[in-house]
Amino acid sequence: MHDAVMSALKTVNDPELHRDLVSLGMIERAEVVDGVAQIKVNLTTPACPLKGQIEEDVRSAVLKVPGVHTVQVSFGATVRPAAQPALPGVKHVLLVGSGKGGVGKSSVAVNLAASLARDGARVGLLDADVYGPSVAHMLGQGAARVSANADRKMQPIEAHGLRFISMANLSPAGQALVWRGPMLHSAVQQFLKDAAWGELDYLIVDLPPGTGDVQLSLTQTVQVTGAVIVTTPQDVALIDAARAIDMFRKASVPVLGIVENMSYFVAPDTGNTYDLFGRGGSRKLGEQYPLLGEVPIDLDVRQDADAGVPAVLAHPQTVAAQALISVARNLAGQVSVLAVNRALAQSLEELPDQLTVV
Numbered sequence: 001m002h003d004a005v006m007s008a009l010k011t012v013n014d015p016e017l018h019r020d021l022v023s024l025g026m027i028e029r030a031e032v033v034d035g036v037a038q039i040k041v042n043l044t045t046p047a048c049p050l051k052g053q054i055e056e057d058v059r060s061a062v063l064k065v066p067g068v069h070t071v072q073v074s075f076g077a078t079v080r081p082a083a084q085p086a087l088p089g090v091k092h093v094l095l096v097g098s099g100k101g102g103v104g105k106s107s108v109a110v111n112l113a114a115s116l117a118r119d120g121a122r123v124g125l126l127d128a129d130v131y132g133p134s135v136a137h138m139l140g141q142g143a144a145r146v147s148a149n150a151d152r153k154m155q156p157i158e159a160h161g162l163r164f165i166s167m168a169n170l171s172p173a174g175q176a177l178v179w180r181g182p183m184l185h186s187a188v189q190q191f192l193k194d195a196a197w198g199e200l201d202y203l204i205v206d207l208p209p210g211t212g213d214v215q216l217s218l219t220q221t222v223q224v225t226g227a228v229i230v231t232t233p234q235d236v237a238l239i240d241a242a243r244a245i246d247m248f249r250k251a252s253v254p255v256l257g258i259v260e261n262m263s264y265f266v267a268p269d270t271g272n273t274y275d276l277f278g279r280g281g282s283r284k285l286g287e288q289y290p291l292l293g294e295v296p297i298d299l300d301v302r303q304d305a306d307a308g309v310p311a312v313l314a315h316p317q318t319v320a321a322q323a324l325i326s327v328a329r330n331l332a333g334q335v336s337v338l339a340v341n342r343a344l345a346q347s348l349e350e351l352p353d354q355l356t357v358v
């Protein structure tokens with residue numbers, strides 16, 4: 001019976017990875033007792049965007065096995081690391097960048113991090129927007145101060161199920177930073193390497209807007225899995241977003257997708273939708289970059305940020321929060337695809353050596 005169930009599961013493909021669940025090592029348990037099959041699928045991310053579809057496909061495949069009348073599907077998740085871990089204990093470093101300031105990059109970074117943590121991932125958030133650090137404020141921790149632990153490492157602050165570090169928690173409130181490139185480089189290095197991040201599935205980095213020293217320094221300091229570009233849909237923002245994409249391309253950082261923020265506005269009184277800045281404009285950036293989602297302008301996103309609770313936690317049912325949750329899941333899906341494909345490519349590279357040994 002077990003063999004028959006495994007054969008049935010071999011016909012189910014992960015919709016994003018395009019390989020079957022058995023070869024991908026995603027079947028953690030497959031048991032049948034008195035006609036009841038219990039299947040536990042170990043997803044490649046707890047924020048899997050296609051969990052529902054996988055559940056349906058597993059159920060219908062296993063129901064075809066003679067003698068099975070009920071299928072119970074449960075899920076676990078283990079995030080697959082990049083070929084080389086970014087930092088000790090950190091599986092993926094994901095950069096959130098933008099060409100221009102004010103497009104909602106920090107809001108997206110904070111909500112992405114909170115959404116991934118809400119789905120069960122271990123998440124860190126590094127506010128590398130050293131000139132305008134807003135992450136601490138958006139997480140309601142503007143007054144908190146970073147302390148050193150027993151190993152004299154910076155201890156990230158915990159809030160809303162994630163860990164974060166921001167320059168705002170190091171420098172006295174309200175003081176501007178007047179630092180030159182090399183100092184910024186070393187500050188970012190310290191945030192990354194001298195902080196006790198612990199075990200993380202994703203370390204989200206909120207970059208300063210544009211294409212400057214901090215961005216370059218980060219891509220050179222650690223093995224980054226990929227970058228997300230946040231833009232608004234109007235042409236002036238897209239021109240700068242294209243520049244940011246080009247910077248990542250030159251630094252060999254894969255662009256995992258685009259987030260179109262302030263994409264449209266739904267009037268709360270009439271329900272009418274207005275495309276204030278020309279919704280869908282980010283498609284002009286090119287077909288090769290997945291559009292991770294379109295986030296509308298929403299009063300809650302701004303008010304929740306000012307109240308220190310990310311909208312995906314404070315008002316998860318609103319259209320904007322749902323869009324942000326879906327952006328986070330689509331991003332997690334892209335990361336899984338990249339990690340699994342890299343692991344496969346690596347195992348293929350190793351194959352000739354193994355054959356020689358045999």
Ligand SMILES: Nc1ncnc2c1ncn2[C@@H]1O[C@H](COP(=O)(O)OP(=O)(O)OP(=O)(O)O)[C@@H](O)[C@H]1O
Nearest residue numbers: 101102103104105106107209296297298301302305
């Ligand atoms: N979808 C949205 N709906 C409503 N308000 C938003 C939305 N996205 C961002 N905002 C608001 O717009 C303002 C700017 O957002 P945010 O600070 O995230 O932008 P940014 O791109 O990180 O800016 P900078 O690069 O200058 O740091 C904030 O007040 C934020 O609350």
